[in-house]
Amino acid sequence: MKRTHYCTEVDNTIIGQQITVTGWVQRRRNLGQLLFVTVRDRSGLLQLAFGEQTDKKVFEIAEKLRTEFVIQASGIVRSRGADVNKSMATGDIEIDVTELIILSEAETTPFEIVENSDVKDDLRLKYRYLDLRRPDMQKNLILRSKVAGSVRRFLEQNGFLEIETPMLTKSTPEGARDYLVPSRIHPGNFYALPQSPQIFKQLLMVSGYDRYFQIVKCFRDEDLRADRQPEFTQIDMEMSFVDQEDVISLNEKLVQHVFKETLNVDVTLPIKRLPYAEAMSRYGSDKPDIRFDLELVEITTEMHQCGFSVFETIIENKGKICALNAKGMGELGRKQIDALVKVGQDYGAKGVAWLQIKQDGSEKSSFTKFLQPDTIQLIKDKTSAQNGDLILIIADKATVAQTALGALRLEVAKRLDLINKDEFKFVWVTDFPLLEYDEEANRYVAMHHPFTMPKDEDIAIMETEPQNVRAKAYDLCLNGCELGGGSIRIYQHEVQEKMFKLLGFDKETAYERFGFLLNAFKYGVPPHGGIAFGLDRMIMLMAKCDSIRDVIAFPKVKDASCPMTDAPDVVDNIQLKELGLNIVATEKTKE
């Protein structure tokens, strides 16, 4: 008999019916003359019952069952009467088994297949196929599939075409490191795996496809993090004849649609927007977590001629002085304050000045001895400090002061437990700087990418004040995490040339790297722009996971290897020879 139902499709509406289920043995409970087996498939659990009414041969097979055997069981659905298991979706029924087949036996697994397992990551990943049997992992991958489907339906309804772009492409050394693939036919030449389909989607706009999307793998050869994998999936899209407003409003509808359809969560539109400069000054981050307040306060002007040389030097060098009121940390011990100072230092601040106001109004501080009482009062007023508060101050280069204090803001929120984990707080960050200065390369580099359009009103100052030019670039952030980002692209020759000039490319270099795009733009290019979302991160946040690995079927570990397959690995000398490659041995070379 073939399977008729998934485990949790069996319910009390079909009591008395003959059904067949298949799955893995979750547990057996042998009571002697009576025996229960919980069978598991991707839908959930169902209890099989064997007793005096059971055929002797069937009972004997049931006695042989062990955890994770794969079985097929047929029988009659019956009520459990009063013995209901309320923690089980199918807890009010069971199957009176009439036929049982062991399809496959199983050795004892290296870890138990249970929800919320505490097994260490490396073991989980070595036996990923077992880890993926766990209900929480199945829930995540099912959610992922639903989200992808929901995205596709929404975009198709809105006139988008799904078009694939190549995986074997040309290396573009701007930005992240590329994964390279050696060419056999062209020894010494390499393809690069795409960091994103950026240029191809822009070419599709030139070709007139008007609205493109793709759920697509991208590759970046950089160090991993909890929310970063070397290969990851983007929801990538591009639209023609649009400006920033069109992209933003369509995409917030997309997000609203997906969250409603897959999580039944309502996202209120329009989503709040913050210009980059404001995000940095209020939250110290370009991906602010706005689930809690604790905003930064700038006190640079207040500290003019304050008498404290550290602050005055910073002001002379056009830095900023920013403060954060860690409300309720006034009684923190010195050790814990030092730990906070260290957080600031980890993010590049040279130091963190602090002023602690105890419950009884007495003060402790690392710096107020250098200041006049009215200056101290000014700081307290500006940060609305009260008894029982702790004020943290960082004086540094503007971005360092803001970023480091932004990191402290998150740390303080964590310690004070200010974050509501059930909330989804979206925010668009807009008006990013077009360029940032790369101290090492001694030149400006594109903050987003070299095809990002400057804001119309800033084009005039591209040559005179490049550092102040804002871009038509926008990121969508959720709970302090960058979900995705995009921009309106440059489609006018003059602007693109200005941009390359700012980046220090001469015409030759520009053509060498992006010639096919620049040539394409000679033949009629529509105004266009787009966005790309990190699908993995989106699912991670939706599933409330701490790591992106928990929403990817077969992820890599920290050093970008795979404990299950042992990739990357050495290859045969014949393969190398065909590719014209020689391995130069180094300390790190794998034997």
Add this chain to the structure above:
RNA sequence: GGCCCAGUGGUACAGUUGGUUAGCACGCCGCCCUGUCACGGCGGAGGUCGAGGGUUCGAGUCCCUUCUGGGUCGCCA
């Protein structure tokens, strides 16, 4: 590349100032058990304490090196 954390039967943990035979729970194996559902009862197997070196009369514990994994800074246009 830097910093921080972890590694003890299959799994998750405990292990005091360095001191008997390294504990516990779950899992596993055997026997018993007719309403279990994290079944229960009785019995049992299973450990080079990640690896190497050092200090010591004596190391799971202290020191050094190294491996594995996690977090993070740099990096990620």
